[in-house]
Amino acid sequence: MALVDDTRIDEPAFRVSEATAGDFFSLLKPRVMSLVVFTAFVGLAAAPVAINPFLAVVAILAIAVGAGASGALNMWYDADIDAVMSRTATRPVPSGRVAPGEALVFGLVLSALSVMTLGVLVNWLSAALLAFTIFFYAVVYTIWLKRSTPQNIVIGGAAGAFPPVIGWAAVTGSVSLESVILFLIIFLWTPPHFWALALFKSGDYERAGIPMMPNVAGEASTRRQIFAYALVLAPVGVLPWYLGYVGAVYGVAAALLGAGFVWYSWKVLRMRDGDRAMKPAKALFGYSLLYLFAIFAVYLADSVAERALGLVGA
CATH class of the missing domain: 1.10.357.140 (UbiA prenyltransferase)
Structure with a gap:
């Protein structure tokens, strides 16, 4: 594994910054x-x-x-x-x-x-x-x-x-438990999202000496772990509906989005070692971004709608 110099970039003690607002x-x-x-x-x-x-x-x-x-x-x-x-x-x-x-x-x-x-x-x-x-x-x-x-x-x-x-x-x-479940959705989403990226950017991580899962455990092990996380994430995503925090619209959407995540992860699992195209990994990475945005967007819409209906009913 390649190693990099861990020293910070040297700089003069006093200098006039040339950075723009866009840089910051x-x-x-x-x-x-x-x-x-x-x-x-x-x-x-x-x-x-x-x-x-x-x-x-x-x-x-x-x-x-x-x-x-x-x-x-x-x-x-x-x-x-x-x-x-x-x-x-x-x-x-x-x-x-x-x-x-x-x-x-x-x-x-x-x-x-x-x-x-x-x-x-x-x-x-x-x-x-x-x-x-x-x-x-x-x-x-x-x-x-x-x-x-x-x-x-x-x-x-x-x-x-x-x-x-x-x-x-x-x-x-x-x-509350409801907020903790929202935490869990993101927490379980994060490893398969970033490991999908790491699969097609493993060369970058190897040059930098970062022990990402594909570089340490290998592609096959990483693919299995991605799929395992997807299998856990899918039902956790439906939990807010199951516990009654949101309505059936969210429940159906979360189930479909979770099934999609499992499907894309299955395609990654079925990849062959050394597949340079990495199309399934790239597809999962893109879908994972859609998944997180969509599931939270539907959660927001359903929560607001349920509250509005409650006020009307009152």
Whole structure:
């Protein structure tokens, strides 16, 4: 396995930054942030009590900024391995557009700002969950797990699963079983999503010395684990309907989406070792993005509809 130099990129003690606003915005990982914001909003909107619209906007903005801060800290620490991976080489730090120190300070300031804003203006439980999420992603996943174990994305995936719980806590000041199930859907979705990517980007991870599952356990083992996670994810996705949190529309949609996930994972399982085209893995990766967005979108629509019907019936 290829090894990379773990030292941070050297920079002068004093320099005038040439980074643009767009470069700093890129540090926030806006595509990842958009998914975080959406799932957090679903948790917030699905909560059984109302929240002041201003506080709802504050909560979502704080969660978005906190997610972006995590991305900036990740890019600061991972600049050395990002530089040797085709997928990440053009990121602001490895490309030299943003200095490592700038990314670090930017991430730390945004972390503190997002947590304090959420705590002071909304409630401290949601702020504590946001702080833990930032710490988990930046320290537990990025600094510790990512370079040390092929289970990095399994354990580290918890960070990406917290946003709906934070959104729920922002409204209710508590954590419920319903919000935990939303957490579980994302948590179980994360390994097959990223392992599908790792299957057709294994060369990148090998050059960077990252022990992703295909590089450590092999393609066949990774494909089996993807399928196993799909078999667990599909019924968990239906749980909110089974427990009565949402209606039959969600239940049918979740069942169909879960069946699709299992089908695409089955096609990955049936791949042959050394298949360079990797079409089934690429198809699963694309479908997994659709799955997560669709299941949360239907959850949101069904929750709002059920609440509206309840008000009409009252």
